[in-house]
Amino acid sequence: MNEVSNFFKSAFSVDNIIFGFDEGDLKVLLIKRGQAPFKGLWALPGDLVYPNEDLETAANRVLDELTGLENVYLEQVRTFGAVDRHPLGRVITIAYYSLIKIADFSPHASSFAQTVKWHNVSQAQKTKLAFDHNIILNTCFNALKQKVRVRPVGFELLPPKFTLTELQHLYEAILRTKLDKRNFRKKILSMNLLIDRNELQEGVPHRPAKLYQFDKERYQQLEAEGFNFELKESTKKERRKKLAELMDNG
Template sequence: MNYTYQYPHPAVTTDIVIFSVRDNKLQVLLIKRGQEPFKGSWALPGGFVRIDESVDECAKRELQEEAGLEDVYLEQLYTFGAIDRDPRERVISVAYYTLTPSAHLTPAAGTDADEVQWFSVENLPELAFDHTEVLRVARDRLAAKMEYSTIGLQFMAEEFTLSQLQTVYEQATGKTLDKRNFRKWILSLDLIAETGKRFAAGAHRPAMLYRIKEPDRVEIIR
C-alpha cells in the first residue's frame, strides 16, 4: 500500500574525488558542468541517486556518465548535509574518493559534462556547490592515510624510482621528507623489488627502477 510521509524528504547525491600524481603534482579530476545550476563551472563528478540504486551504484554510474570512467575503486569519504549546499532543493551528498595512476585512466566528458580535466590541487578554479569543502576533506583524509600506510603505492606505474615514490608521498602529505629515512622505511616493508632496469633523467645518474612485488598486499584506501 502507498504511504504518505508527514515530513518532506531531502534528495541524495554522490560526489567523487579522484586523486592522481601527474607531472610531480597532486591533481584532481574535475568536470565542467553542462547544465544549471552552475552551468559552465568546474565541479567534482557526481549526481542524484536514483530510486532503484544504492549510493555506491550511483557513484559508479555518475563517474561513467560524466567522466567516462569505469572500474575505479571508490571509498566512502563523508556525508555533506549543509542546508544551503544546493540552490535547487535540500540535498545531502555522500562523497567518495580514490587515488590511482593517471595512466590507468582515460577520462572523457560524458552526457552530463561539457569537459573533463585534471587540475593541480594547488591551482584550482572556483568550484560549484560546496565542492571546495568536499575536496578539502578528501585531501585531509588522504594526507592522514599517507602518514601511516602504504597506499602511496597505488599512485605508481608498473615501474618507478624511489624518488618518484617519495614525490608522491610529499605531494599527498604536503611535507618534505628526509630521503634516507623514507627509503629505509619503504624498503623495510618488503613490498617492492628492483627490476634490474634503470631510469635516466637529465644529467643525473640513472636511478634503479622498482616494481610492486605483490599488488594484493598493497593497502587500498580503507
C-alpha cells in the same frame, strides 16, 4: 508533517573526488558545469543516486562514466547535508575519493577535453567551485593525507612500476612536505613491501633509477599479522621551523 511520507521527498547524490598524480603534483579531476546552477564553474563529478542503487555502486558509476575505469580504489569520506547546500531541493551528498593512475585516463584525448580537466589540487583549492565543493575537496584531500600515512594507498596513484624518487615525490605532494631522501628510502625498503624488478628507467637523460613494484600480497599478509604501515608527516627541523614561525606571529 509528521506523516512518514513527508520525509520521502529528499534525494542524495554521490560526489567523487578523483585524484591522480603527474609531474610531481597531485591532481584532481573536475568538470565544468554546462548549465545552471553554477553554470561555468568547475565542479566535482557526481550524480544523483538511483532509487535502486547502492551508494558505492553510484560512486563507481560516476567514475566509470567519466573515465571508463573500473575496479579503482574508492573510499567513502563524509556526507554533506546542509539544508541549503543545493538550490533544487534537499539533496545531501556522500563524498568519495578515488585514486587512479593518471596514465590510464587523459581527458586530452577525449571529446570533452574542454569540460573535463585535471587540476592541480592546491590550485583547485584556491578556485571557487560549484555548490559546497570547496569544502568537500578540502575534506577529501585531508582524508587522503591522513590515509596515506597509515595505509599504503599511495601506490594506487603510481604506475605498476615506479622509482623510489617518484614514490617520494608522491608522498611529498600529498603530505605537502619535504622528506629526507636517505631516510625515506631506508624506511620504505625496511618494510619489505617493494619488489625490485631488476629493471632500470628508460629514456631519461641521466643515471636511470631502479624500478620497483608494490607487493600487495605481502602487504595483506603483514596487515593480517598486525603490521602497521606508518610514515611521519615531516622532518623535525621543519616542525621546529613551523613552530618558530607560529611563535613569531603570535
